Amino acid sequence: MLQAIITGLLMGGLYALIGVGLSLIFGIVKVTNIAHGDLMIVSTFFIMVIVTKLVNNIYLALAITIVIMAIIGFLIQKFLINTVIDQGAETAMLVMFGLSIAIQNALTLIFGAGNNALPSPVKGTNFIKSDLVSISGQYAVNFIVAIVLIVGLALIMDKTPLGRSIRAASSDTMAAELMGINTKTMYVWAMAITMAATAVAGLLVGQTYSFFPYTGTQFLIIAFGVVVIGGMGSIFGTLIGGAILGLAQMIAAYLFGTAYQTLAGYIVLLILLTVRPQGLLSKKVRK
Amino acid sequence: MKKQTGKMTTVRWISLAVAVVLLVSLPFWGGDYIVNIFTLILMYMAIGEMWNLLAGYAGLVSLGAQAFIGLGGYSLAMISQVFKLPFLLGFLLAAVISVLFALIISVPIFSMKDVYFTIGTWLVAEAVCVFFQSWAFVNFNVGYNITVARRLSGTAMYFIAFGVGLIALVAVVIILRSKFGLGLMAMRDNEAASEIRGVKLYRSKLICFLVSSAITGIAGAALYLNLSYIKPTVGFGIDWTVSMVFIAVIGGMGTIEGPIIGAIIFVILRQLLYNFSGFSMLILGIIAVVMILVAPKGIMGLINKKKGFDLFGVKRTVDISIFKEDAETAAAK
Numbered sequence: 001m002l003q004a005i006i007t008g009l010l011m012g013g014l015y016a017l018i019g020v021g022l023s024l025i026f027g028i029v030k031v032t033n034i035a036h037g038d039l040m041i042v043s044t045f046f047i048m049v050i051v052t053k054l055v056n057n058i059y060l061a062l063a064i065t066i067v068i069m070a071i072i073g074f075l076i077q078k079f080l081i082n083t084v085i086d087q088g089a090e091t092a093m094l095v096m097f098g099l100s101i102a103i104q105n106a107l108t109l110i111f112g113a114g115n116n117a118l119p120s121p122v123k124g125t126n127f128i129k130s131d132l133v134s135i136s137g138q139y140a141v142n143f144i145v146a147i148v149l150i151v152g153l154a155l156i157m158d159k160t161p162l163g164r165s166i167r168a169a170s171s172d173t174m175a176a177e178l179m180g181i182n183t184k185t186m187y188v189w190a191m192a193i194t195m196a197a198t199a200v201a202g203l204l205v206g207q208t209y210s211f212f213p214y215t216g217t218q219f220l221i222i223a224f225g226v227v228v229i230g231g232m233g234s235i236f237g238t239l240i241g242g243a244i245l246g247l248a249q250m251i252a253a254y255l256f257g258t259a260y261q262t263l264a265g266y267i268v269l270l271i272l273l274t275v276r277p278q279g280l281l282s283k284k285v286r287k
Numbered sequence: 288m289k290k291q292t293g294k295m296t297t298v299r300w301i302s303l304a305v306a307v308v309l310l311v312s313l314p315f316w317g318g319d320y321i322v323n324i325f326t327l328i329l330m331y332m333a334i335g336e337m338w339n340l341l342a343g344y345a346g347l348v349s350l351g352a353q354a355f356i357g358l359g360g361y362s363l364a365m366i367s368q369v370f371k372l373p374f375l376l377g378f379l380l381a382a383v384i385s386v387l388f389a390l391i392i393s394v395p396i397f398s399m400k401d402v403y404f405t406i407g408t409w410l411v412a413e414a415v416c417v418f419f420q421s422w423a424f425v426n427f428n429v430g431y432n433i434t435v436a437r438r439l440s441g442t443a444m445y446f447i448a449f450g451v452g453l454i455a456l457v458a459v460v461i462i463l464r465s466k467f468g469l470g471l472m473a474m475r476d477n478e479a480a481s482e483i484r485g486v487k488l489y490r491s492k493l494i495c496f497l498v499s500s501a502i503t504g505i506a507g508a509a510l511y512l513n514l515s516y517i518k519p520t521v522g523f524g525i526d527w528t529v530s531m532v533f534i535a536v537i538g539g540m541g542t543i544e545g546p547i548i549g550a551i552i553f554v555i556l557r558q559l560l561y562n563f564s565g566f567s568m569l570i571l572g573i574i575a576v577v578m579i580l581v582a583p584k585g586i587m588g589l590i591n592k593k594k595g596f597d598l599f600g601v602k603r604t605v606d607i608s609i610f611k612e613d614a615e616t617a618a619a620k
Contacts, residue, residue, distance in 0.1 A: 032402045034350075083580055089402065090348050094536060095579050097350075101529055102572035109569065217525065221413060224406050259421045266414035273407050274395035 001254060003133050008250030009243055010135065013143035014208065016242030017201045018219050019226030020150055020235060021194040024157075027233020028170040028190045031081055031092040035100035037220030039076075039195065042103060043069045043202030044211055045111060048118055058119060058203070066199045073195025077188045085187075100216065107213035118206035142204045147239070149200055154235045156193065166190045225269045244268070299598065310449060314442040326445045326513065327554045329452035333506040334527070335534030335546030335553075336455045337499040343541035344463070344471045345495040346478070350528050351408030354415050355385045355500050357522035359507025361419070364431040364517050374435045378508050385504025389497050397489065397496075409525075416523035430518030433511060444513055451509045455502050459543055462498065463601040471495065475541065529568070533575050539585025543599050548586050 022036045033039075043065050050061040080099065084091045122137035129135075157163040168176040169186035176183055205211065205219065225245045230237025245265055252264030310329075314322050334356070341347040362384050363377030396407040420428040436444075462468045470491055473481035482488050507527075511517050530553060538549025553571070560567035582589055 026402075032405070080576070080580070084583070087583055090342075091579060091583060093348070093402065093405070094532060095576050097529075097532060098536075098572045098576035098579070100572075102569050102576065105566070105569035105572065109566065221410070224410070228403070228406065263414060263417045263421075266410050266417065270395055270407065270410055270414065273399050273403060273410075 001251075004250040004254035005247065006133055006135060007139065008247035010139040010143045010246070011250065012239075012243035012246030013146035014139075014201070014204055014242070015222050015226050015245050016230075016238040017142075017146035017149060017197070017204065019223040019230070019241060020153060020238045021198045021201070022220075022223040023227045023230065023233055023235065023238050024153070024190065024194050026227065028166055029077070029081065029085070029187045030089055030170070031085065031096070032089065034093055034096040034220065035103060035216075036198070036223055037218065038100045038103040038107075038216030039069070039072070040198045040202045040205065040219055041107070041211060041213070041216040042072070043195075043199040044118065044206035045107060045116075045213075047199075047203055047206060048116060051119070058121075062199065062203050065202070066196045069195040069199040069202075070192040073191040073193075073198075074188055076195075077191035081191070082184045082187060085184075100220075104213050104216060111213060113212055113214070115210040115212050116206075117210050118203065120207035123207070138208050142208060145200065145204060146242075149197055150235060150239060153193070153197055157235065162189060222265075225265060228269060229272055302598065314445050319441055322441050322445050324554060324558065326441075326448040328550050329445075329448040330506055330509050330513070331530060331534060331554055332547050332550035333451045333455035334503055334510075334531050335538070335550050336459050336543070337503045337506070338528070338531035339535040339540060339542075339546050340459055340462070340495055341499050342535060343545075344468075344475055345492050346475050347492060347496065348405045349408040350405050350525070351410070351412035352499075352503055352531055353523050353525060353527035354388070354408075354412035355503035356507035356510065356527045357412075357415065357419070357517075357519070358384050358388060359504035359509075360511030360514075360517045360522045361425060362504070363508040363511055364433050365425070367433060367435045368431045374433075374512065377512075378505050381504040381508040382501045385500045385507075386497055389500035393493055393496055397492065412523055412525075412528075416519050419519040419523065425519075428519050430516065430522070433515045433517065436512050436515035439512065447509050447512065451502075451506050454505065456543075456547075458498055458502060460599045460601065462495075463543065464599070467491065467494070468601065469603060526568075529571075533571055535585075536575050537578055537585055539587030539591075542585070542587040542591070543601060545585050545587040552586075 018037075018040065021040075022033055025031060025033045025036070046065040046068055047058070047061045050064055051058050055061055055064075076099070080095055081092050084095055120138060122141055125137035127135040127137045127140035157167060165176070165181050166186045166189060168179070169181055169183035170190075173183050176186075209215075222245065226238050226241035228241070229244050230239070230241030245268070248268040249261045249265045253261040256264070310325070313325055317325070334352070338349070338352055341349055341352075359381035362381035363374060366372045366377035366380055367374040392411050396404060396411065399407045419425050425431075463471070470481065470486040473484065474486050474488060474491060478488065507522075511522070534546050534549035534553050536549070537545075537552055538547065539545030556571065556574075557567055560570060578585065584591070
């Protein structure tokens with residue numbers, strides 16, 4: 001049981017990192033990025049290609065991928081979402097849905113439907129190993145990187161002039177524009193930053209799990225879970241959301257067997273959505 | 288002030304009659320391939336119409352409609368394979384199970400708003416899929432061969448599809464031409480205003496959801512009668528909803544004619560791209576994205592912009608002479 005709790009919490013860290021991008025975009029641009037999971041898997045595939053074909057160093061590959069993903073985020077926001085955003089959030093969501101289908105099938109065409117894995121320096125090693133608990137090196141790395149990155153994102157949004165402009169653009173579009181902020185440009189920046197962070201999530205996911213072109217959906221649902229529990233738009237909420245989802249899955253796996261791990265995650269989510277439709281931590285916004 | 292649905296004019300009756308005669312007589316003059324294509328078009332039109340009824344009229348964007356396709360398909364499979372009953376009973380069971388399931392899940396998911404509703408429906412469908420994979424009663428993730436399908440002629444399958452398409456279309460037309468439909472359209476255009484004018488939001492949405500679920504379930508049974516094999520990951524796969532979204536978006540959301548056009552384009556495109564199986568969904572996805580960017584109201588939106596085309600007369604016209612009289616009396620005062 002202790003093992004389940006610790007593994008659950010550690011998994012929660014990675015889950016939070018997967019979810020934070022979705023949460024940011026929902027909070028800032030007010031669009032549900034249904035292609036979020038697929039974009040993350042795109043970055044995983046980028047890292048895989050770069051590390052096998054171009055450079056032999058996974059960190060260099062990650063750095064290159066972060067730049068590529070930031071550019072992709074920039075393009076998606078500028079040419080897809082910004083074009084339709086005035087027609088309402090649902091239209092933008094359907095655009096991203098179309099993009100998600102296109103990405104999945106493009107990846108299948110290029111890489112085939114088989115399983116892939118990324119090399120990892122800590123694969124197979126143990127961070128802690130004792131009779132009571134054991135923590136794999138990969139899970140420990142995931143957890144630490146996720147915490148650092150999420151805190152970093154929160155600092156960017158909180159302390160830097162760019163972050164302040166982005167938050168201003170999202171909290172009151174008209175006032176921000178009157179103050180001379182181009183809100184749509186801010187959305188573009190927000191998407192670029194988000195996608196850069198998503199590239200890191202893509203690396204960790206690729207090192208931890210095997211992945212294939214259709215895995216994006218699976219991680220999108222995890223991201224949804226994290227964000228729904230933590231509250232859409234809340235950066236630190238994703239940490240709590242991730243922890244709760246990870247714990248629910250591992251405890252269910254411990255009690256009922258691994259077959260029910262996924263189902264338990266969904267059910268916890270549906271219950272939370274029913275009881276607190278606006279998220280566990282988010283404040284009620286009055287309009 | 289008179290508000291009335293468009294009259295069923297002679298032109299409308301004739302064009303509908305011609306369409307029905309052509310469709311009913313199709314198996315007698317069309318080749319096997321044509322009949323097969325129209326079988327698919329009719330079934331996909333049915334599910335497209337049902338998704339459109341929710342998203343385009345009731346404002347409920349669902350990504351979980353595949354739950355009902357799967358339930359419908361499994362109803363048919365269980366009736367014909369496990370209980371060895373006549374397969375037509377499968378359609379009845381599909382409708383009943385779908386309505387019951389919709390009624391149960393409506394309690395939690397109707398407390399969710401907008402995007403949460405969308406996520407909630409998807410989660411429900413995924414949960415059902417995972418549940419079916421570990422449920423012995425439905426043969427885990429192996430699923431069933433629906434053997435009765437092999438004894439069915441192409442013509443019989445066509446008429447089943449025709450029936451399903453007809454049910455879907457008639458249901459939508461009846462709903463939208465009624466006062467209830469007027470309320471729905473008012474609700475879509477302005478929820479708060481329509482509620483003040485007496486539209487019962489919750490009840491209206493629930494009725495739409497139940498009707499849509501029942502007919503999607505029936506269509507699911509028909510689709511799996513045609514496919515003749517069902518397993519959870521495919522039966523409850525998001526691909527079903529992808530097709531519905533595509534059909535509604537391409538044809539035009541919030542119109543009855545839209546999904547008809549959308550289904551024709553969808554099925555034909557998919558057949559043309561059949562040999563490039565990976566490409567077909569890729570191209571469909573790109574088309575859908577471009578379509579939303581260029582023509583957000585779909586093909587019907589483009590047609591409507593040119594001239595007010597409305598095959599089923601669900602749009603209301605207001606007699607504007609009343610306003611003129613009002614203005615004149617006001618001016619006289």
